[in-house]
Amino acid sequence: MFARRVPCILSRFRSVQAQSSGSWEFHGTRTAAGKPPRIDSCRHLTSTSTSTMPRATETASFKFNHTMLRVKDPKVSLDFYQNVIGMDLLSVKKMSDFTLYFLAFNHEGRDLSPEEKEASRFGREGVLELTHNHGTENDPEFKGYASGNTDPGRGFGHIALTVADVDKACERFDQLGVQFKKRPTDGKMRHIAFILDPDGYWIEIVPDRMPL
CATH class of the missing domain: 3.10.180.10 (2,3-Dihydroxybiphenyl 1,2-Dioxygenase, domain 1)
Structure with missing residues (x-):
């Protein structure tokens, strides 16, 4: 079975990065004309995603559970992710120096109790964890967190x-x-x-x- 070719999000994201930074970053060889070589990311993704073999038994139960973002002000962030994005608050974990907030979408429309939400937290996929280090919301010297899309140290x-x-x-x-x-x-x-x-x-x- 051959995979159907679809538009490549990776190449599109690179274009967004270029628009935001005003330049492209390349590492490696260049063509005779001095231009960066063309990277066919779509071809690579297509060629590596055509397997129809089942996952190995050892990883059959693996899920992508959550992503963690550090936030400056939990009240502002929770309002955004709940009321703008539409996620539900699953649970809150308060520690001495920080608090964790776990959110996820409730596409089933079930009215879960707090206990049920907490119990389902590690069995879900696509959970968002917001980490608040206490005091950042009122610290005038706190400059905020890096998004990962600016230099130095582009990463996330x-x-x-x-x-x-x-x-x-x-x-x-x-x-x-x-x-x-x-x-x-x-x-x-x-x-x-x-x-x-x-x-x-x-x-x-x-x-x-x-x-x-």
């Missing part, structure tokens, strides 16, 4: 959300005063957007079905 890039209609989702974000890094009408990538959370982390907004 973004999280991504799928939506049924990118344009409608972005209209709602506009009405709620959300800051955009890239609107659907910016550049050549008309079917995706990037918004920023209160700490400046990038959130990619993509359709649940990519156009062919």
